[in-house]
Amino acid sequence: MVKVLLWGTLRSAADGQAEVEVEAGTFKELLDELASRYPGLEPQIRRGVSLALDGKIYREAWFTEIGPDSEVVLMPYMTGG
Amino acid sequence: MALDAYQKREFKQVGTRPNRPDGVDKVTGRAMYGADATAPGMLHAKILRSPHAHARIVSIDTSAAEALAGVKAIVTAADFGVPEDDFLRDVQDHCMARGKVLYDGHAVAAVAATTIAAAKAALKLIKVEYETLPHVTDVDAAMKPGAPVVQAGRAYENVPAGMSENVTHHCEFGHGDLDAGFAKADRVVERHFKTAATHQGYIEPNACLASVTSDGKAELWVCTQGQYFYRTLCAALLGMEASQLRVTASEIGGGFGGKTMIYMEPVALALSKKAGRPVKLVLTRDEVFRATGPTVSSSMDVKIGMTKDGRITAAQARLCYSGGAFPNTTVDMGAQAAFAAYDLDAVQTLGWNVMTNRPKESAYRAPGAPLSIYAVESVVDELCQHFGLDPLAVRLLNAADKGTKSSYGPTFDQIGLKATLEAAQAHPHYTAPLGPNQGRGLSCGFWFNFGGNTCVSLNVNTDGTVGVTEGNPDIGGSRASISLMAAEELGIPYEKIRTIVADTSSLGYNDVTDGSRVTFAVGLATIKAARDAIRKMCSRAAKIWGIDEEAVEWVDGAAVPAGPNAGKFPPMTLAEIAAVSAETGGPIAGHYEVNADGAGVSFGVHLCDIEVDPETGATKVLRYTVFQDAGKAVHPSYVEGQMQGGAVQGIGWALNEEYIYGTDGRLQNAGFLDYRIPVASDLPMIDTVILEIPNPGHPYGVRGVGETGIVPPLAAIANAVSRAVGVRMTELPMSPPKLLKALEAKG
């Protein structure tokens, strides 16, 4: 199980929780699991999310491995100028 | 340790300042920009634009224009489909209004004709019947109940019920107990801020040359920050296959984020398709201001609590951004960046995006961050002044560091903020004397930085030279940086490398030149492509010597036996291996394709001295110093250039740049005369101090440097003004009439 920190706006779609635990070994598994457990997160996942794994931001990369002790933070998908 | 992780090394070429490879072309007028290309049989296109801020298009009659001699094609929204995907539909609707015009300058029709004069004449013959609608251009007004609705039904699921339909997006970030935090403070300051939209202000107007042939093939020559993304969008909107549309990036005359999005390229392609001839479309400066680019405008509230010894106990920001007539999420980035420089126990940022009758916002250097950080850094400075605390010491006391849980969630790895603050503290600028009506301001800045999709192909030529093919337009000397990294890795002189920017048919997908990503990600891919080529060259040497591949290593540009057991062979240079490549197995090339992550966040600190003329409210910038962490400055001149250019754009944003709308909803200053970007005589030298705290995610330690520099100037100048004349400017720009009014109100 990995703990995933959700940003504030997503919490209402996850029963008000700031942090949820899901079974996932990769970024892709994590997104799939989140979308199926909390359908309210699906629109934002479709628009795009980034993943901060132990402080490093990944914008895509499905197969990024997530360890059980990793710090996992969901972030909106971001662009620069 | 990952293969691409940072390894400490002594650089031989990285960190030097050789001449850029495209220099001579650019100082002799030979470099080809967007508007500089021609094609046989080329037509010229012009776009008809809405004079209304908001109106229903009742009808468009193009018959008289079509009958005009020389007119070869006219397109309107009817010539495009209606994409199902929201994002694509918005992109297209921005290029050509469908049903409604949403802002002054919105395109409604376009003409291709044999001459520019004929195209202009044809525009006048197009009859558009409008039914004008109430409009709204101010972010606060657009949020009010009963405000004119720019587009209905566009709100995301995250917007709380009961808000104006113009509110399309809501976000919230942060952690900790705000109430408890504010209760611990000795003083809590809450201020309201408002900032005007600004434009990237690139000097080259958007321009393209499109050629679509009857067999479905197409060429697009265009000034862009990302030829691949332009291809993706144009192909989707025109129903073309990506392979049939070759997009070539011209030299680009500035972008700063503004050329990461298409504005009129599909229109040129559609005209070319309809006319059966190449079509050139060059925007006027007026069109650039009215229909491309601008940033969000904002209305913000920031509340910060501080103890009397300078510790921030809680911080909160409410950000309302308007990115024009379409939904966008730039406020996400502003909200996440707002408090990134601080180590906080209790922090919350709330954001809303609001639609207004203005052009669709485009990225501009660290999109969203300059505004929110301006507001935050202003309030921090006000608290420092209240307690009589040194503003640098307070920043150091509260600075985020390795291990800090950031205000947007993740825990920071190695970051350079404290070192950057310490460099500013130790710099003579910080303690230099000031005269009357002069003040010194300070601000931190932050940007995330990104990596992204990147391909590099590196070809070893038989004469011992090397060609590097990359896919990101060179917007500020990146060919030089890429060549330097290739030279460093291969161990051959910089002069032996030539780096070119490929078209979309010559290399795999590359993300847009944005997010401060090129030197980081293309550099990473170049180093890895060079390593790929080195492996192949070692293998050739091994074959020639009749030893195992593993027994050969690459030292100073040559293959050498790895140790005494490998055999005694003299080093074989790259040139020697290349010369016999045909005989040893064929051409030698290295490749690397990656979606790079680990760009590493970037912090900067700016110091500025200004003087206010108390009788006129004019602000003069006297001295300016930028401190920023580059990880590793590959070509220091171009790193300095990014910092200087970003700082001056921020100075413009702070002092004079703004989109000014009349009560009729029309843009009043669509030109360089009244959209006032800084001129040479407005400025002092911009001093730079580059720190090099290696990014653990890059083999040479490189961090992106392009965007952070625009973030701090807004607050640095506001803080300097406050310290010079005792007024806190909470509205940008701090133009002289506003500053004089504030001075008079103060008395």
Next chain:
Amino acid sequence: MQYVAAKTADEAVALLVGQSGMARVLAGGTDLLVQLKSGMVEPDLVVDIKRIPGMKDITAEAGGFRIGAAVSGAELGEHAGVCAMWPGVVEGFNLIGSTQVQGRATMAGNLCNASPAGDAVPSLVAADATARVHGPNGARDVAILGIPAGPGRTTLAKGEIITSIFLPARPARASDAYLRFIPRTEMDIAVASAGVSLVLAADGTVESARVALGAVAPTVLLAEEAAKAITGTRLEEDALARMAAACAAICKPIDDKRGTVEFRTKTAGVLAKRAARIAYDRAGAKK
């Protein structure tokens, strides 16, 4: 559109009179070409007056100088005689646009463009300069203040062109200055401006003064009360304050994208004070 480079003033006048549609005079073109580009005007005829003999000449006349209508800012700025005698006129003119614009722009053009914010005009009004107007009925001299009728409008009749501007002779201990306020240091249109011309008495008091204000009314204003406020003084603080108040009293500016009524009114007085000090120092320095 037809382009004709007239060879004489009479030819230019005849061409303008003969044109039934819209006709425009081209000298420096720095306003006209911008208007053409934006489609603001679509003239049927453009008459270039630069090739008319004398149009690019600066000649000494009656102790002052006559400046041809096509003399550019760069050319006037290089004329030592005019710069010494009328530094305020030259500095006002030389503030228009960039170095590049200075290579083309003319004082007569700035006057005929009739913008209330034209930088060449306040100093010319303060200098009591005159414009020589050529028309179907011959030539006449008109005080500068008599040329603009309102924003973008002049009093010139159909077929009339300005062929030169005359700057009168100066007594000893006289000088002038011009200041404008702009948000940047260059490249902007004046938000408010002031031209001041002073003649000093032997004792260092102001014997006579002319003060003109720009961008604070539909046309440039001659601020007679402001001039009176400093006449007979050595520009003591209270005199300057009275002058600034007198300036503010006659301002009738507008709110627009470049400035507010309040800002323009306040700034005009500040600029007049500062310009008066500069002119005073220059006049005194001449001895």
Next chain:
Amino acid sequence: MKTIHVSTTINGDPAEFICTPDETLLDVLRNRLGLTGAKEGCGTGDCGACSVTVNGRLVCSCLVLGAEAQDADISTIEGMADGDTLHPLQRAFIEHAALQCGICTPGILVAAKALLEKNPDPTDEELRYWLAGNLCRCTGYDKIIRAVQAAAAEMRGA
């Protein structure tokens, strides 16, 4: 619109072209003569990217009619180098990294050359005011000022 025939001199060579009366010199250079080194950044004289000299005077070619070029002597960026030898200003711009995107560079080089011919030893302030009509959005002007001063010093020494 009836076209006009114009004979002129560009970069020392005789040149002839036809243009319509409303075409600017910049249009003519770029579209009729293939001299695309002068850039159109605004078309209204506010950016300086189209700078050329006409009879030795620095002007914005977007504010000159093509028809006015009759018998004139015009210099553009294309004529700045002496064959394959760069002008000291051109060299200094490359060596001092005084350009990023390069779109303003031709105009700034033409303008700076005009200044140094008039004033071989300008102060930074004189230089900044001279170049105020040449907008650069990339560099913040710092390296441009340094490059011009370096070239000026070299030219004074030569």
